[in-house]
Amino acid sequence: MEFFRFSKDIPFMRHALVFNVISLITFLAAVFFLIHRGLDFGVDFRGGTVIEVEYAHAADFDRVRAAIDKLKLGEYSVQRFGNAQTALIRLPLKEGVSSAKLSEQVMAGLKADDSSATQKRVEFVGPQVGKELYQNGGLALLFVAIGIVAYLALRFEWRFAVAAIVANLHDVVIILGFFAFFQWEFSLPVLAAILAVLGYSVNESVVIADRIRENFRKMRKASVTHVIDNAITSTISRTIITHGSTQIMVTSMLIFGGETLHYFALALTIGILFGIYSSVLVMAPIVMWLGVSREDLVKSDRKREGGNAEKILP
Numbered sequence: 521m522e523f524f525r526f527s528k529d530i531p532f533m534r535h536a537l538v539f540n541v542i543s544l545i546t547f548l549a550a551v552f553f554l555i556h557r558g559l560d561f562g563v564d565f566r567g568g569t570v571i572e573v574e575y576a577h578a579a580d581f582d583r584v585r586a587a588i589d590k591l592k593l594g595e596y597s598v599q600r601f602g603n604a605q606t607a608l609i610r611l612p613l614k615e616g617v618s619s620a621k622l623s624e625q626v627m628a629g630l631k632a633d634d635s636s637a638t639q640k641r642v643e644f645v646g647p648q649v650g651k652e653l654y655q656n657g658g659l660a661l662l663f664v665a666i667g668i669v670a671y672l673a674l675r676f677e678w679r680f681a682v683a684a685i686v687a688n689l690h691d692v693v694i695i696l697g698f699f700a701f702f703q704w705e706f707s708l709p710v711l712a713a714i715l716a717v718l719g720y721s722v723n724e725s726v727v728i729a730d731r732i733r734e735n736f737r738k739m740r741k742a743s744v745t746h747v748i749d750n751a752i753t754s755t756i757s758r759t760i761i762t763h764g765s766t767q768i769m770v771t772s773m774l775i776f777g778g779e780t781l782h783y784f785a786l787a788l789t790i791g792i793l794f795g796i797y798s799s800v801l802v803m804a805p806i807v808m809w810l811g812v813s814r815e816d817l818v819k820s821d822r823k824r825e826g827g828n829a830e831k832i833l834p
Contacts, residue, residue, distance in 0.1 A: 529749040530756075536805035543802050547690055550697020557700045562597070562707035563610040563645055565654050569619045570643040571609040571626055576636035578604040581779075587633040591625060597705070599779040606640070619644040657711045664715060665689065668722050676729050677816050683806035684725040687798035691721050694794050695787050709784040717791030720766075724759065724799035731755055732807070736814040744812065748804050763796055 532539075563570065573584075584598050584607055593611060601608035611622060623642040630637040665685055673681035692714055699706050731751035739747055770792065774785035 529746070529753045531749055532752050532801065533745045533748050533805065533808055536801075536808060539801040540805055543690060543798070546697075547693055550693045550700070553697050553700040554693070557703065559696065559700055559706040560703045561654075562705045563612060564708045565651075565706070566612060567645045568610060568612040569622050570645065571611070571623050572601060572640040572642075573607045573609060573627070573630060574638045574640050575605050575607070575634065579607045580634075581607065583633055584609075584630065587629045588626060591629050593622070593626070597779065601780075653708065657708075660711075660715060661692065661718070664718050668718070672722075672726070672729070675726075676733060677812065679807050679810040679812045679816070680725075680729045680803075682810065683803045684722060684729070686806055687725060687803035688718050688721045690798050690802055691717055691791055691794045695790050698790055699783075699787070704783055704786065707783065709781070710787045713784045713787035713791065717788065717795060720792065721795035721799060724763075724795060725803050727755055727758065728752060728799055728804060729807075732804075732812075740814070744808060747814075748808055752800050752804060759796060759800075763792055767792055 573579075579600070581598055581600070588596055588598070588609070593614065595612055597610045599608050599610075600606070609626060611626070614622060617625075619642060623639065627637065627639050665688070668688060669681045669685050671681075672684050695714055695717065696706075698704070699710065704710075728751055731754060732748055735742070735747040735751050739750065742750070767789065770785050770788045773781045774789060777785055
């Protein structure tokens, strides 16, 4: 299905150096903010107290927040949990105050505002648990990156593997840079969104890489630049339809999902937008800079088919 047709190939690779410089600048800016401002880790990573509160009616979250604000407990988050009557309150660790005492203080404030407030459960997340989540999240990102490299190296060629992992890690660092710059809360749902972006971005890279390989078979006299430009141009319609549909869904979560899904959807939005950019304007130029050729892909095909592939004349 193609809604958008282009009569001529768009010369993306003519401006490859410009795109790579822009990518490098944004990447370095993201790293700078990560180093100097750092991430604002949520209760999941820092540890703290989680209180589940149930009301006899639909919870008024503005009133809940106003009641907690009066207690002056510092940073906290309130979100809907399960149904409209239940609120989940997350409070950071407070020196000298136990989790039980903190929950009593919060419940006293909530009951003073609404007597129907009932405490269903209280959980304490220790800093050690948060540290383990942080480490496990880092390992998850590492294993996903290794899996992507191995998959692309086996399916295509090592140049595509290197280019794709650079492009995908570029997306991850950019997302983290946004969260560091704006000091948005970094929680487990955000980490899940980053892992989803990695898989989502590599899919776009695979589509473009597959079209490049196909073009090398068909366009025997074309230059590498022409082959890559044609591959990107011919997949633009698919990219617009796929990413546009996904972004509509993610935008609906961002607008209507409430506080629970806000940063999750925000991370996905940034990841989708930069995923398109990196797959087209980061991955493809790197493949070109690394010196990919038609012979490299033909040899890869012959090896995978055990030497029985049809002989292709140069």
